[in-house]
Amino acid sequence: MPLVCVCSPKGGVGKTTLAANLAWSLARAGSKVLAIDFDVQNALRLHFGVPLNDGRGFVARSEEQADWSQSILTTGGNLFVLPYGDVTEAQRERFEEKLAKDPHFLRRGLDTVLNYPGLVIVADFPPGPGAALKAISSLAEMHLVVMLADTASVSLLPQVENNRMTGQPLNNQSGHYFVLNQSDNRRNISRDVTAFMQQRLGDSLLGVVHRDESVAEANASQQSVYDFSPASAAAFDIELIAKRVASILKISVGNGEVPAPIRSTHY
Numbered sequence: 001m002p003l004v005c006v007c008s009p010k011g012g013v014g015k016t017t018l019a020a021n022l023a024w025s026l027a028r029a030g031s032k033v034l035a036i037d038f039d040v041q042n043a044l045r046l047h048f049g050v051p052l053n054d055g056r057g058f059v060a061r062s063e064e065q066a067d068w069s070q071s072i073l074t075t076g077g078n079l080f081v082l083p084y085g086d087v088t089e090a091q092r093e094r095f096e097e098k099l100a101k102d103p104h105f106l107r108r109g110l111d112t113v114l115n116y117p118g119l120v121i122v123a124d125f126p127p128g129p130g131a132a133l134k135a136i137s138s139l140a141e142m143h144l145v146v147m148l149a150d151t152a153s154v155s156l157l158p159q160v161e162n163n164r165m166t167g168q169p170l171n172n173q174s175g176h177y178f179v180l181n182q183s184d185n186r187r188n189i190s191r192d193v194t195a196f197m198q199q200r201l202g203d204s205l206l207g208v209v210h211r212d213e214s215v216a217e218a219n220a221s222q223q224s225v226y227d228f229s230p231a232s233a234a235a236f237d238i239e240l241i242a243k244r245v246a247s248i249l250k251i252s253v254g255n256g257e258v259p260a261p262i263r264s265t266h267y
């Protein structure tokens with residue numbers, strides 16, 4: 001059960017966008033994919049066409065539902081989304097507290113999906129360290145750390161390298177990798193930071209995504225960047241990253257048996 005965590009020390013860097021488009025791309029390549037949102041902003045679902053006023057989600061229902069898979073929504077194909085849901089601050093605090101204090105809470109919640117044969121899970125996180133990222137890390141096969149091609153991201157690299165995200169090395173299975181987002185060759189700083197990151201991170205830099213208006217436009221129209229603008233630079237970049245993720249995780253694409261459908265709710 002390959003589980004990829006998309007995280008970053010920084011906010012607004014493109015974690016949710018990458019998580020959503022990575023999920024789309026892996027699903028298009030033939031995998032059954034579940035995208036899980038661990039951010040109270042509850043924005044991941046918006047990339048999958050879930051209406052703004054649909055506040056359902058596993059955190060919103062976690063007090064009455066121990067099995068979070070009951071809150072999975074289907075997008076139609078072999079792509080599923082588990083939204084965080086619309087929660088009060090008190091609900092968020094209780095959820096975080098359980099994550100931090102009960103070592104089995106997260107595993108119980110995800111037990112059904114973790115045991116689903118062949119399911120690829122892409123999990124999206126809020127910026128910085130947090131209880132969910134910490135609780136899930138031992139189950140994760142891979143972490144993708146998203147950074148921007150700017151100097152603030154360079155200054156935050158030591159946070160990742162010095163175990164500040166979870167208190168432990170980020171991933172002890174297939175490793176942690178970086179994605180540099182919003183790289184723009186027309187801007188000197190962006191060009192210099194991209195070159196610096198390529199040199200500094202070497203093979204752990206999984207890919208560079210160009211700054212591309214079609215990313216935001218695809219999001220606004222609730223489509224993947226491939227469907228919205230298949231020939232765009234960002235679609236090409238993210239597709240390449242998805243191929244690299246699939247290869248590192250040895251995800252077989254487009255063959256094998258199709259497992260039974262996940263129990264999920266249409267919206």
Ligand SMILES: Nc1ncnc2c1ncn2[C@@H]1O[C@H](COP(=O)(O)OP(=O)(O)O)[C@@H](O)[C@H]1O
Nearest residue numbers: 011012013014015016017182210211212215216
């Ligand atoms: N490659 C890109 N080119 C242009 N805009 C982008 C790109 N990646 C993300 N964005 C935009 O940046 C903003 C933040 O992205 P988001 O995925 O919400 O970040 P995060 O989840 O890290 O907070 C969004 O408006 C998104 O559309």
Ligand SMILES: [Mg+2]
Nearest residue numbers: 015016039043
């Ligand atoms: Mg986000």
